[in-house]
Every structure is written in C-alpha cells, then in structure tokens.
Amino acid sequence: MALPYTCAMQPTPLEAEPAPPTRSLWLRWWRSLSPVRQDRFAALAPLAAVLMFLAAILTAFWYLRMEELDREQEALRRDVEYAQQRVRLRLLERQEQLMRVARDLSNRDLDRNEFANRTEDLISQYPELQAITWVDDQRRIRASQAAPTVASSQLRMAGEVLRNGEAAEIFGLVRQLQQPVYSQPVAAPGEPAPLLQLQVPLAARGQFSGVLMAEYSIDSLLRYGTPTEVLARYALTLLDAHRQVLAGTPLTQDGPSQWWAPWRTRTNAYEVSVSPVGNSLVLRAQAYRTSLGVVGSGLFWLVGTLSAMTSWLLIATWRHTRRRMRTQEALIAETNFRRAMENSVLTGMRALDLQGRITYVNAAFCQMTGWSEAELVGQLPPYSYWPESDHENLHAKLREELSGKTIPGGFQVRVRKRNGALFDARLYVSPLIDAHGQQTGWMTSMTDITEPNRIREQLSASHERFTIVLEALDASVSVAPLGSQELLFANKLYRQWFGSHTGGHLQLVAQAGVLPGSSADGGDDEDGLMGLPTDSLTSANAENAEIYLPELNKWLEVRSRYLSWVDGRLAQMVIATDITPRRLAEEQSARHAERAQSVSRLITMGEMASSVAHELNQPLTAISNYCNGMISRAESGQLTQEALLTALQKTSHQALRAGQIIQRIRAFVKRSEPDRQRSDVASMVNEAVELADIELRRHNVRLRHYVAARLPPVMADTILIEQVLVNLMKNGAESIAQAQRPAPDRSVELRVVPKQIEDRPVIEFTVQDTGRGLAPEVLERLFEAFFSTKSEGMGMGLNLCRSIVESHQGRMRAENLYNGSEVVGCRFSFWLPLDQPADATINTVAEATKP
Template structure:
C-alpha cells in the first residue's frame, strides 16, 4: 500500500484526536483563567452596555427623523389621505415605542390623533422633549416637532418601558438587568429576568442622544463559577472519549456515504441536464394513475407547476371538455398497459384555456429492484406542425382558387423541356386543353429573354384575338428554372382604345369649332385691321397715280405695305384653318413662347375688351419641346379664355392674368393664374370629368380634352387655389428628344 493510502486510513481518527486535545487544552485554560473571569466579565459588561447604548440612541434618532419627515408632508397632504395614513401606520408599526401620535395646535388642542390610541397627550410649547411623566402607570416622554408653517405640532408619546423591551435583545437580557435612570439616578424602568449577582458587578453610561440627562445601567446576573469550573473539565474529558469512540464508527459511515453522494450528485446532475434540454413533456403515473412526476417542458405546456400536479388523478384539469372522452380513453389505455406503437394523438388545454395537440408515447416505469411501479409518458407538441400543414393546404387551395378566378391565362413551363407544369382554368379554356391531358409541352407566345422581362402583345390568328403577354423567368419549387407566362385577352381593350381615340378626336374637333364660334368677333377685329390698311394703301395709290407726275417711289412703298398686310391676313386665316382642321396628331419641335404668342394674338381683342392685364414670367434658356403645336395651342387657348371669363365679376383693376413658365429638372411647368372668384375644393376634382361645367352655357368637355392632350404628351395637369384669391391651372410637359419622339407609336 502506498503512503498516501496508509495516511488515508488514519485520516478519520484525526478529528477525534483533535477534539480530545482541544478538550484538555480548554480545561487547562479554564482552570488558569478562573481568577480572571470576573475582570473579563466586567470588561464584557462595558462593551455590551456600550453596544446597547448605541442601539437605543439609533432607534431614538430614527424616530425623530421619521417624525420630522412626517411633519414635512402636512404642507401638501390632507390628514385623511391614503398617503399620510399609510406613513403614520408604517411609523407606528416600525416603532412600537411610540404609544400615541397626534397633531395639536399652539394651544395644546388636539386636531387629529391616530386610530390606534383613543387619547393623546396635550402639549404646549415650541417643540422638543418633555420631562419623564407617568401616563396610565407607564413612564413616558413626549416629543413635539413643528410643521413647516409653525401653526401646529406633531406630538409623539414614547413609552420608555416599551423602548427598553424592544431594544434590549434576548442575549443581553439573559446576561444583565438593564435599567434606565433619570438625571437624579432614580430608576425609571428596567428589564430583568433573575436575581442579581451578590458581587455587585454593574456599569452605568450616560445617553448622549435626547432625551438628555438619562443614563443606561446594566447589572450582571448571578452565576455559579466554582461549580462550573469543577464539573466542566470532567464533562469535557468524557465528551472527548465519546468522540474518539464515535469517530471510528462514523468515519466508516462517512466514507460509504461520501461515495454514495458522489454517485448521486453525478446522477442528479445528469438527469437535470437531460430534463432541462428536453423540449418534449415527460410525465409519470403510478400504478393507480396518480401523477408522480412532471418535467419542466410539460409544466410549461399545461401551465401547472409540478407541485400542483402531484397526486393529480383523472379527470385531469388540462383535459378540454369537448375532448374529455378521447382523453379519458387514452388515459385508461395507458394505465391498462395498452401501448400503441405510433403513440396517441390527443388535444389538451392550457391553464388559460388555449388548446394544443400532442402525440403521447408511453412505456412501463420500473424501479431499481425491477418492480413495475407505473407508466412514463412523453408528449410532443404537434400544434404548430398540424397548423402549418393545415395552413399550407389552405394556402394551396386559396392559391388555386385565386389562380382559377383570374381572367388572365397563367401557365408555368419548364425552361429546358417546355413541359407544362401548371396552368389555370382560364388558360385551359382559352387554348382548349383537355382536363385529362397528361404531360404536354407548350410553345412560347413571344421570344423569351431573362432581362428585362418581356411585356408584349401577341395576336392569335386562329381565334382572331389579341393578348397582352407578360413573360418572366422564375424558380420552381424544386429549384429548377421555369417560365411564368400570363396572357391577358386585350381584344376588347384594343377595340375600346380605338373607339376612345376616335371619340377624342371628334371631341377635340368639336371643341375647336365651338372655340372658333366664340372667338368670331375677335377674328373679325383681327382681319379688319389688315383689310382696312390695304384699303387705305389702295386709296393712296390712286392719289399718287392721279397726279401729273406720279411718284413711283411712294407707289412702290404703298404696294409693299399692301403685300405685308395681305400676308398678315393670310397668316391669320391659315392659323384659324389649322386650328379647326380635323387631322391626326403631328409632333414636331416647337417653342412654347411662339405657341403662347399665337394664342394671345387670337385672343387679343378679348383681352382688350375685357380689360385684362396679362403678365408673362419665364425662366431663361428654356429648351424646345416636341409636341403637337395645334393641340397645345388649343390647351393654352381654353385655359387663358377660361381665366379671363372667371374675372368678369371682379373690378377691372383686379383683372390680372399671370402666366408663369418654369423648368423643373427635365419638365416644363406652365401655370395660368387668375384673380377671379375661385373654385370650391369639392368642385376642383370634378372639373376634368366629361360634361361637368360651372358655366351656364358651357358643355363641360374643354378641360377634359385639355387633360387628355397633356396626358397624351406624357404630362400632368391639375388645378389649385391661387394664394390671394382666384384659381391656378397648371400642366407639365417633358423636354423629350427627337429620337424619343421618333420611337413613339
């Protein structure tokens, strides 16, 4: 045997040997220190009394601070408020030496006192401590603290005997008689249990905390030191021998127990780790069906703790009422030993009433002696699995229902083989595919490309139908590449679009004719000017020719002027002709200022007749736009004419028409603002609807045509209130390039 093992054999005897040596040493020490016991007890008495003094002073200080804090709350707190009552109750419960508590005015009249006492000590003064008095046979002192407004006092009566009983601990009371003395050294109150020692060992110390002048005295109780000194060594010797004898037997038991504890701790730690890591619930029944064990996971499932479920018997509180019979049958089958290989599917109920589904697998529970003591069951929460399965099925059904409800034909085909993987009902009907068709391939509608996705039109010559095709490359559920193609029947849309185009052209023609009828007087005025000038020049030519020597130079100048006026009249007539001519839209490079000048020239007579002040503000470096000049002239004509008509009912000095041309990035913004009566907000959105008008003689198609023209040029048109009164119509047009215009259909 190795030396460490030999030492280990004697190791259990060491505590007994040490106990014997300690006993002998302690007995020798006791005999030697017998004479010094008295002095040591006196010193201990002084230390204990000093500690007791500090405890009493700390409690008195705490009481004074609590009373001062309570007095401070009387400025903002009602005496009957829950906060004040709670603080008073807490103070009395924390400091039982406060026998009564009251609030008194400066004349000693009690305003309020605690419900714990039916009387209060009257107090007259300016605050502080009173002398010791006897109240109901008990020595007491009174302390008063003034409130912040100095109109009242909180008066507390402190029972000195209760203070002594509460602050003197049991171990002090068993050693000494503790007394409180007044300034004349007369005992006020005491705490004692036995007769005093005849040796008269005592000590007195002055209290430094108020109430001042009181002293604390401790008298040592009587003990039999001689008898203790004679018997104790013998008892210690017997004890040492007994300890030596018991140590030998105890060491063997401790060794066996230590080995068992090590194995038990390892087993418990392993079992705890396994139990903590399980997400499945584990539950054990005894042979009578009572629950004897439930792990953490099962407790979290049902919402009951393991202590609550211990000794539960059927019916269990976690069985739902609607599933009671099924749960009862499963429970009885497990107790009877009828184990299903695949387990049992049941629905349980949490403590909050929530239902959840579990799968239960059971097995016999056998103890260490091989006896069958019950059944162990494992429960797996399958609620989410079942819910996901049902949600997936429902989602698939909804997807199929939505897909079949679409008006568009949808098909998914394999990118490599062209095999049709899925199609909706509309696709099968549109292209006459049978229901039981088996595997088949389809041809793409248009040429496919991955980037960018294809959006094109396709004509079915066999059925004489137009389709809008959207082709996208995607990934199928198995990760393979597929093509998703959506074919929307656009035959009716194309027919409607063509009809709408023809109707818009007719409406635009009608609007132009109406506008020409309204501006007839203006046209007459514009034509009268060049015609009158020509007549004047003709009369001048006659005068020159009638002279004896005609001035040929003057005659040539008059003829040139006549030609210019004839050209001017021709330009006016040609512009009117183009304005009212019905033709297809023609986009070309044009300048917005030129278009504006043409429109203002056509409306010049109306501007003068209506006394309208027209102002034009534009940004510098405005690039040209590519648009249909006649259409934009019609928009400007209608907006400017409407603005002038809106100011008929305002004074002439306020008839201001502001035209603002600005550039916003790559867009031209045109704003036409008037100072008329304005348009109500609820009418602004209605203005652009067909046949809606605010005029008595209007047809309600002008603004609708204007918006259609602007949107045809990829712009936007709107209306808003003009700050300061009136209305502002605005529209935007893009600065397109000639190449972009050429690519447009």
C-alpha cells in the first residue's frame, strides 16, 4: 500500500513543469475569441505563411540580382577606363608627333615638299589621321595633306583662308593661349561626319607664325584606339557634348528607372570623358546582354506560380468557409426574425389541414380569442371561439374555405372570446404548400376590425355633418378635376345658381382667370398644368378675384385653390361669395367722398371769394382806363395809330389775365370724376401757386417755392393734387395770421424734391409755415374727419387731403418746427410714387438730385 501512496504524492508533469507565461497568455487570448474569429485566424495563418515564404524567395532573388548587377557594373567601369586610357595615349602620341612637325616648321627646317612627304607618312601610318594642314599667321593655308577617304567638301586647298567658323575661333584661341587646342566641329544635316581637330601653335623666334592643324577620324580613333577584347564585350560609342553619337552603334536606350528595375534585364552602361579632348568627346560603353535576368529565370516563375496557386486555394477555401458560416448565421437570424415577427404581429394566424383540424395558431390568435395554443390545436368544427348563434353560417364559410372557394378580399365574421365577449374580424384564406409543392391545408389570417368599423361609422357621421354645413353655406362651392367636364362636388347654392353641370364652375374659373390655360368649352382633355408638381400647387395660397355675372346680376368674390381629390387626381375648388351689397356700399361711399371733395373745393373758393374779386378788379379797372383814354384821345383827334396799338395790346393782356383767373377757378371748383394720368410736377405746382397766391397776399404772407429740375412725371389727378397743395398753403397762411407774426417772419415755403422712401423713388412735396405750430393733442387727431381747430371749420380739409394722397399710393404727415424749445412753425409733407420703371426711375432721380 505504500507504493500507491507514494505514486499519488508525486507531482504530475503539468505541476512539475508549469507552462511558460507567453504560452499561457497565448492560450488565454485564443480562448477569449469567438468561434467565428478563431476560424478566421485559422484560415488566414496558412495564407500568411505562404505569403511570407514568397516574400523571402523574392527578397533572395532580388539580393542576388543586385549583387550580379554591381559586379557587372564594376567590370564595365574598369574596362571603359582602360579603353579611355588607350585612346588618350594614342591621341597623346599623335599630338607629340605633330608637335615635332610644328617645331620643325617653326625652325624652318621643313619646306613644303618635305612637309608633304612627312605628313603623308604620318597619315598612311596612322589611320585615325585624316588631314594635316599648315596655316600661317594670316589664317592662309600654306599646305595641306589629306587621306583618300576624306570627302571632297572637307578638303582644304593651299591659298585658302580660314573663314569665320569654329576652326577660325579655335585659331584665335590657340594664338592667345600658345597651347595645343582640341575642337570638335558640328556638322550640318546632310554633310559628312565631322572630324576631330587639333591645332598646334607655330612660334618662329618667339612670335606666333601660324598653326599646324591635324584632323582625326573619330570612327577610326574608336576602331584602332580601343582594345579588341573591350570591343568584343561592349558596344562602344563616342558622343559629343550634346549627347549625339559620333562613332559606333549604341544599344537600345533604357527607359526611366522604376522600382522594378532590378527584376528586369537592362543595359549596363558607363561613360567617361576622353582626355585630353575633354567633355566634348565622351566614351560610352554598353554591355551586351548575357543572361535572361531574374524575371526570365524558370525557377523564379515556378516558385511564384506555386505560391500563387497555394494562396488562391487557401483564399478559395477560406471564402467558401465564410460563405457557409454566413449562410448558417443568416438561417439562424431568419428563423429568429420570423419567430419574433410571428410573436409580435397583431394578426392572428391559424392553419387547418384538409379535414378542417386546427394544426397551428400563433400567439396573436390565442390573445385575440383567449384560448391557449394547447386548447385550440387539434380541434374540429365547431370551434370553441364560434358564437353559438352563428354556427350554421360559420359551417358554410368553412366548407367554402376547404373547397378552395376563397374570396380575394376576405370575409367578415363574428368571433367569441373566452369570456363571452364578441368582436368583428376579417379572415383571409390562402393555400398552405409544403416543401414538395403539395397542398397540406389552409392558412387563415384573422384581423380584429372592431375599431376600424367604429371609425368608419364615425367618418360616415362626420361626412354627413360636413355635407350639411357645406349645403348651408351662403357661398357657392364646387370642385372639378383639371381638364375634365366632371363635377366632383357642388353645394346647394351652386346648384341654385348654375345647376348640376360644370358650366358654372368653368365660367367662374375662366372669368376670374385663376387657372392659366383653362377654357370654358372643355373640349381638350389635356391637363393644362401637366408636368407641374402637385405638392406645390395644393400647398399654395388661395387666389381671389372679383367678377360680375350679368345673368345673375351679382358681383361675386371668387377664391380658388388646388387640392388632391380622394382618387389622387388634381382638382380645383372654387368658392364664390355674393359681394353685391358690399360693392354697392363701396360705390356709394366713393360717390359721397367725391361730393365731399367738391364741397371742400367750393368752401375753399367761398373763403377766397373776396380775394378773387379784388384780383379780378385790377385787370377790369385797367381795361376800363385804357378804353376811356382811347375814347378821349380819339374825340380830341390826338390818337395816333402807334398809341392805339399800344393801348389795345395792353387791354388785350389785361383781358387775358382776367380770363385765366376765371378759368383756373372754374377748373378747380368743377366737380369731375378722378382722372389719373401722367402729369408734369412743375406745371401742377405752378397752377396751385397761382391759385393760393391770392389768399396768401390777402393775409400779407410771402410765398417761396422751389421745384427741383428734371423731375420725372407722376400718375396723379392734377386737380386733386392742386387742391391738396392749395389747402396746405392756405392753412399755413391762416396759421401765420393767427400767430400775428411780424412782416419779415410771414412766409410760406413750398419745396418739391425727389427722395428715396422705403426703397422707392418718390416725389416729396413740403409746405412749411412760420406759425405757432400744432399742439400735441391736435397732432394726434389732425387727420380725423370733422376735427378742426377753427371755430367755423368743418374738419374735412386735412382728412380729404390725406385721403387724396393715399388714393395715389402716397403718405402724408405733419410735424412742428423748433428753435430750441420754441415752436417756430409747422411742416406738412406728402409724397407720390413715380410713373416709371425701377431702373429708369432711379437714374432720373439721381440726375434730378445732382447740383
């Protein structure tokens, strides 16, 4: 028994070797994930491993390729520099030989024949030398020797002079530097390839005596100056300063460097300037392609293809797994949704088999009837929720249901609850089909319609009350669809006036002009407002118009608005109200106002009668005196023709003056209908000033008036506006007389100027006096009818003045003038709108206000 006890006391391997902390954290994190996330990580791990393997292979290939490119570039650089040294040494050797010839020429050790023999030997011995020319200090060619391969256009003849050009410029540079100078002339298009020139200075006894010009064939220099092994490995070219190829054939140039450059085969190139020529001659070498590169390697494509196939298989498997998981989740969600929807709907669901047995009821059905699912499932008719009095009728309905005679709109029945209460329900029946397409029974939905029935009854009662109200209205109400002859609704008054047809409705619409494009005949079925948004039409305000119907002998106020009828059509409702009594009252009021204006003018002229008589007395007395004087001089025989004409002219002038006074007074007093027309402001003011001047002189009051220049016309009745101005100026004179002002302070000022009031251009009339002003209580009631501060006044003058101004769409106001706290006068002002378009009016007012 000791051995088992000893074994039991030994620690288990898990206890003896606890898990590392990292592994414990990893397990804890893995177990905290949901199964879906665990599956996702499990599917992504192999894919990540394959991608990491592919990335490692690509990195290794890239590193090896870069190493290979670096080695090739280093070998190319060494070979090109070696070739450049060979070309440089060859040029230096030729330069040394040419300098010896130049020294002999400078020392005059060579004549022309010896120069020709020596240079011919050099040209035949060294193929790169194409021509050697001796030029004196005057740039004249003394002698020239050329190879047979030189083009005729490039030959230099003895006796020629170096003209302006690159050779002449180098000649001047050599003279200045006294050093050999290389140059590479630029050839024109279509000419032979240019030659590399070397000009060595000639110095006789320390003085510049010319140059020895040698010309090299660049192609021969490349061919014979570079090593043969370099020419075999690389494509060598000589370039000028403008990167133009002078000799050799280059390989295809590489495109711009991209990030994938190490992975494709590219041309390995290197270039270096050729000394002693300098940057004008560059040796460029391009290595021939010797391998297919990484991208052309079969191993690379094999590894890439296998990795891509493995990744594609892993992704396809992962997507298939995800689709299955989604399908499973969707199925679970759909089941839960249908169960929740089934339990939350208020419609009762009942399933019957082909024998009429209840096989299924939902929670709403049980709640509506009061019986539980266990009590209802398995019942055969008669069911427990059938009222006993309706068994026979419900049996007939059930037989029709089981025989397939279903009504599309359902049928209404009464249902009894468990507590005995009854309610109205509507049943809808549809066949129940299983997964194999076989009918296994009938599905019935039951809806409680007790409340809808109650609402329908209330709506019927409300509609009846609404109809009674419309029938009792003292206005005609009609509704008709647009573009149709149908009359949708008409109340009692409409039928009394127009009958039961649409003619009256269309007549009201056409005469009131509340429907653009409508016609009274209605022959066209096209909707005049087709295409317009019905929402904005039905929400628009009603349109009002007043019309007169001769057949009814009535004035009607017609209001119209658009509405959507119960069937969705756009209809128009027209309400016509009899306003004949109101129009008659308005016409009578207008006549009374006109009579009051005439009476006011008569009263004004009655008050001015004595002044008018005095005014007429002057021209009449003058006429009498002129006539008596002419008679006396005629009787005495002293009347000459010239004196007679002068007297007659003066008599005629006085007679015209008297006639104008009488005509102006008759026009002012004469009663006439209002006649608004375009009126000149200056003429209107002058007429009023002449009428009021008589009364002002009677009160010993001066009149000053100012009318702005270039005032636009106004739409006004001239007589009425003159009446307003005369009344205001006469009131000002009377106020000054009552105040007993001294003679210097007895004045009335009339000003007419353009202004901007309420953003409208207007003409403002201002009458200012020097009287006592108006008391505060008088200012509050100044324009009331029958209110007057005069003992003999009727209180209609200012009230009529304000009415006249407001009838012209203007405004009138009064205010006191102060000098400190002392009232020194009163100002009456009113304005009238202009009769011009807005832009023209603003320009006119601006011009009128200029100084």
